[in-house]
Amino acid sequence: QLFVAGAAADAGLDLERKAFCLRKRADHQPGVYFASLSSRTIVYKGMLAAPQVERFFPDLADDRYHSALALVHSRFSTNTFPSWARAHPYRYVAHNGEINTVQGNRNWMRAREAMLESSLIPESASGKGLDRLFPIVHPRGSDSGSFDECLELLHLGGRSLPHALLMMIPEPWENHQEMDPSRRAFYQFHSAVMEPWDGPALIAFTDGSVIGAVLDRNGLRPGRYWVTSDGMVIGASEVGVLDIEPERVVRRGRLRPGRIFLADTAAGRIVEDEEVKAELAAEHPYQEWLHAGLIHLDELPSRSRIVPTAEDLLAQQRTFGYTEEELRVILSPMAATGAEPIGSMGTDTPVATLSDRPRLVYDYFTQLFAQVTNPPLDAIREELVTSLARSFGPEQNLLEPTPAAVRQIVIPFPVIGEEDLAKLVHVNFDGNLRGFAAHTIDGLFDPRDGGEGLQKRLKEICAEAHNAIEDGARLLVLSDRGAAGNLIPIPSLLLTGAVHHHLVREKTRTRVGLIVETGDARECHHIALLSGYGAAAICPYLAIETVRDLAGRGELGDVTPQEAEANLVKALGKGVLKIMSKMGVSTIASYTGAQIFEAIGLGDEVIESCFTGTSSRLGGVGFDVLATEAARRAAVAA
Numbered sequence: 253q254l255f256v257a258g259a260a261a262d263a264g265l266d267l268e269r270k271a272f273c274l275r276k277r278a279d280h281q282p283g284v285y286f287a288s289l290s291s292r293t294i295v296y297k298g299m300l301a302a303p304q305v306e307r308f309f310p311d312l313a314d315d316r317y318h319s320a321l322a323l324v325h326s327r328f329s330t331n332t333f334p335s336w337a338r339a340h341p342y343r344y345v346a347h348n349g350e351i352n353t354v355q356g357n358r359n360w361m362r363a364r365e366a367m368l369e370s371s372l373i374p375e376s377a378s379g380k381g382l383d384r385l386f387p388i389v390h391p392r393g394s395d396s397g398s399f400d401e402c403l404e405l406l407h408l409g410g411r412s413l414p415h416a417l418l419m420m421i422p423e424p425w426e427n428h429q430e431m432d433p434s435r436r437a438f439y440q441f442h443s444a445v446m447e448p449w450d451g452p453a454l455i456a457f458t459d460g461s462v463i464g465a466v467l468d469r470n471g472l473r474p475g476r477y478w479v480t481s482d483g484m485v486i487g488a489s490e491v492g493v494l495d496i497e498p499e500r501v502v503r504r505g506r507l508r509p510g511r512i513f514l515a516d517t518a519a520g521r522i523v524e525d526e527e528v529k530a531e532l533a534a535e536h537p538y539q540e541w542l543h544a545g546l547i548h549l550d551e552l553p554s555r556s557r558i559v560p561t562a563e564d565l566l567a568q569q570r571t572f573g574y575t576e577e578e579l580r581v582i583l584s585p586m587a588a589t590g591a592e593p594i595g596s597m598g599t600d601t602p603v604a605t606l607s608d609r610p611r612l613v614y615d616y617f618t619q620l621f622a623q624v625t626n627p628p629l630d631a632i633r634e635e636l637v638t639s640l641a642r643s644f645g646p647e648q649n650l651l652e653p654t655p656a657a658v659r660q661i662v663i664p665f666p667v668i669g670e671e672d673l674a675k676l677v678h679v680n681f682d683g684n685l686r687g688f689a690a691h692t693i694d695g696l697f698d699p700r701d702g703g704e705g706l707q708k709r710l711k712e713i714c715a716e717a718h719n720a721i722e723d724g725a726r727l728l729v730l731s732d733r734g735a736a737g738n739l740i741p742i743p744s745l746l747l748t749g750a751v752h753h754h755l756v757r758e759k760t761r762t763r764v765g766l767i768v769e770t771g772d773a774r775e776c777h778h779i780a781l782l783s784g785y786g787a788a789a790i791c792p793y794l795a796i797e798t799v800r801d802l803a804g805r806g807e808l809g810d811v812t813p814q815e816a817e818a819n820l821v822k823a824l825g826k827g828v829l830k831i832m833s834k835m836g837v838s839t840i841a842s843y844t845g846a847q848i849f850e851a852i853g854l855g856d857e858v859i860e861s862c863f864t865g866t867s868s869r870l871g872g873v874g875f876d877v878l879a880t881e882a883a884r885r886a887a888v889a890a
Contacts, residue, residue: 256289267291269373269408276385285336290343292460297339302326320517321463323456337393342400344413348489349453349473351395352835355865356784356846357449358398359756361389364446366759370409370651391865399449403457409651413459414512414528415535417466418442420449423510424469424838426639435529437538443841444546444643444658446650450842451835454489454507462523464514469637469838470629471509479503485515485522509637536653545658546643547685549672552661555681557674565801568794570889571735572772573612579798582775586823587799587816588808592776592830605853605872610881613743614778616872617849619831629833638833640665640825642841644765644788645688646726659687661765665825666783666790666840669817673791676767677729690767691725693717695732695747696739699883703876709742710861714754721760731769733793740886744770745781746878749862752786752845756864761786769793776827783828785863786845796820 256274258267268291275289288295296309306313325346340346351357368382375381389401399420406416418439425431425439452472456465465487467475477487480500486493487507507513514523585593601607604615631638645660661676668676679688693716697709717728730748732741748768755761768787771794773779782790796817802808803816811819828840837843851859853872 263291265372265408272404272408273374273376273385276388279390287336290460293343293458295341295343297336297341299334299339321458321460321515323458323463325456337390337397340396342397343404344407344457344459345396345400345403346456347396347399347453349455349468350451351399351449351453352451352837352848353447353449353842353846354395354398354451355848356842356844357402357447358389358391359753359845359847359865360447360762361402362387362391363756363759363761364647364650367647367649367762368651369649372410373408395451399455402449406651407459412532413457413462414464414466414514415532417455417457418512418529418532419446421453421455421466421468421510422448424637424639426641426839427636432530432533434533434539437542438529438533440542441536441538441653441658444660445647445653447844448839448842450837450839450846456487461518462514462516464512465507466512467507467509469510470634470836471507472836475507475513477505477507477513479522483520487513541655541658545655546660546662547688548662549664549668549675552675552679553682554671555674555678557670557677565797567889568771569798571741571886572794573610573885573888574774574794574798578774579802583795583799583820584802584808587802587820588811590819590822590826592823592827603852605870610884612772612778613745613878614773614775614781616851616854617745617781618852619777619780619834620848620850621835629836629838631829631833637838638829639839639841640829642666642788642839642844646764647762661688663789665821666788666828666844667779667821667824668789668791669821670791670793670796673729673767673769673789673793676727676789679727686724688727689725690727690729691720691723692729692731693720693751694734695730695742695744696735697742697879698738699740699879699886700738701879703874703879706742706875706879706882707857707861710746710750713742713747714751717751717755717764718758718760721755721763726764727767728764729767729769730787732771733769735886740882741771743878743882744768744772745778745785746858746862748782748787749785753862753864765789767791774798776824776831779824780828780831780843781849783840783844784847784849788844792820792824 258270262270271289271291275286278284278286287297298308300308311317323341323346325340365386365388373382376384388405389398403416403420407413419442422439425436453468454465454473454475465475474489476491478496478501479485480496481502511525512528514528516523582593604611641664643660643662648654648657677690677692679685679690693713697706720728730751732744735741752766765788766786767789768782769791773782773790773792774795779790799816799820800813803811803813808816832843835848847866849866851863851866851868853870854868855872855874857874859866859868
């Protein structure tokens with residue numbers, strides 16, 4: 253046992269923050285883990301069956317030991333090896349479920365560290381600030397552990413526990429037209445501050461004074477509660493955990509999707525969901541901040557843009573590996589109907605790494621499935637809980653809510669047309685929106701230098717992105733247009749992943765929004781991958797030009813070129829929503845950067861550079877093969 257005390261007789265949250273700093277620094281040492289170090293709670297852990305706990309911890313059976321609350325979690329470890337750091341409960345939560353977007357949440361938290369500041373969390377004796385506690389979220393922890401670490405920072409950084417939880421697991425507000433405007437503004441403000449931690453989740457929480465639970469927006473985990481006549485409150489994931497006489501029960505119910513259940517032991521009462529959220533919504537003038545800060549894409553003035561073009565459309569299609577089958581089976585139905593084509597046959601196409609043909613980098617990836625029971629969403633019938641709209645742009649200090657935090661651009665779809673792209677590229681054309689200055693990076697390379705040349709060019713592009721941010725750019729546009737002479741396009745997924753992860757490592761990623769102008773993306777899987785590796789907005793310009801050409805030649809019946817483009821954008825967006833729904837992810841904001849994919853046939857050098865954290869169990873091809881495949885596609889158009 254180790255006991256610590258504040259040097260200045262600290263107590264309450266002040267002492268808790270000092271203990272947090274001590275424990276966080278100790279946890280960074282190999283083999284060190286404090287199961288409990290708090291002035292408000294004591295955590296008991298053990299690899300024990302429930303009946304063994306009382307005998308293993310004698311104080312729990314001592315009549316002198318009293319507590320107004322207890323939070324208990326018992327489980328069989330199904331997908332992790334038992335360890336102190338991975339066992340429930342954590343500092344503040346116990347979790348039933350799975351955070352499917354956790355890889356992206358960890359990356360975003362790492363990127364935010366450079367901007368974190370708080371006067372509440374004390375400096376060290378030598379004057380060091382929050383940076384001595386980094387990483388805040390351990391990159392190899394469990395999903396529940398990572399959630400708890402983020403929650404702890406938000407809480408000790410100045411927010412109440414319910415406030416922090418509703419930032420991380422917001423109720424579905426995007427399509428809820430009847431929601432109170434002030435509550436809706438609360439959620440919309442925080443959606444610009446950080447992305448949701450998405451997935452099926454029942455989170456039970458306590459700080460030693462309040463205790464409660466919150467359910468994910470889909471309600472994919474059970475939660476029930478009982479209140480007795482003598483003031484006992486019992487919450488559990490199932491009925492019958494305790495034998496309670498029915499005549500003692502004065503209230504019972506189940507936790508509903510997006511709702512919070514809160515018992516305040518200091519006040520001696522249950523705080524209702526409506527009251528909790530009304531108080532939080534009234535803390536700041538969120539509606540005023542949103543009105544002054546957010547800019548909607550359709551509010552931006554139309555812009556014309558001069559872009560380099562190839563000699564003809566066919567040459568571009570050959571450069572990016574388009575096939576007649578893709579035009580007929582994939583693009584034409586989307587452009588004609590506004591929906592992804594449906595087929596009943598399987599695929600006998602060889603995996604990309606074994607194929608004799610030059611394959612797109614997208615073909616080396618497949619979407620992961622949830623590790624535990626995770627029913628897919630019905631995105632059509634449950635459209636209230638899903639959303640493809642999001643805001644993007646520079647973020648501010650996560651621990652300080654200010655009007656500047658919502659100085660962002662709102663887009664209704666992750667896929668945008670060429671007119672909308674022109675608006676974003678020239679967003680500061682008049683000089684009155686310097687906070688959104690855009691910088692375009694050419695994603696081209698010389699294939700004669702092979703894999704080394706591709707790697708070198710990616711490093712040059714990453715350096716250009718860094719310099720652009722330092723010079724004030726807040727929107728980065730990665731473009732593969734303009735292939736001519738000896739220069740050919742870098743595969744856009746490779747380009748996006750390289751820049752995204754470089755900026756995450758530099759901790760500058762949250763200072764910019766990432767836009768991709770791509771000629772090789774034309775399927776829903778392609779758009780999902782680009783979003784999953786960090787792109788906030790994607791303009792598949794060649795797919796758009798292709799369907800406009802098909803419509804102009806009468807291949808799509810009565811569909812006009814403008815309708816064909818709109819239908820394609822709609823179909824790609826709906827397809828991404830379907831892909832997200834299979835994993836139980838509800839919003840594009842939480843899917844962006846979540847990299848819920850596995851690579852099949854990509855080597856370690858490619859993974860480490862462009863897709864950090866992605867599993868590639870088989871190893872595989874390197875930059876040399878990817879450069880050769882890009883060159884073979886481009887050679888067809890020569």
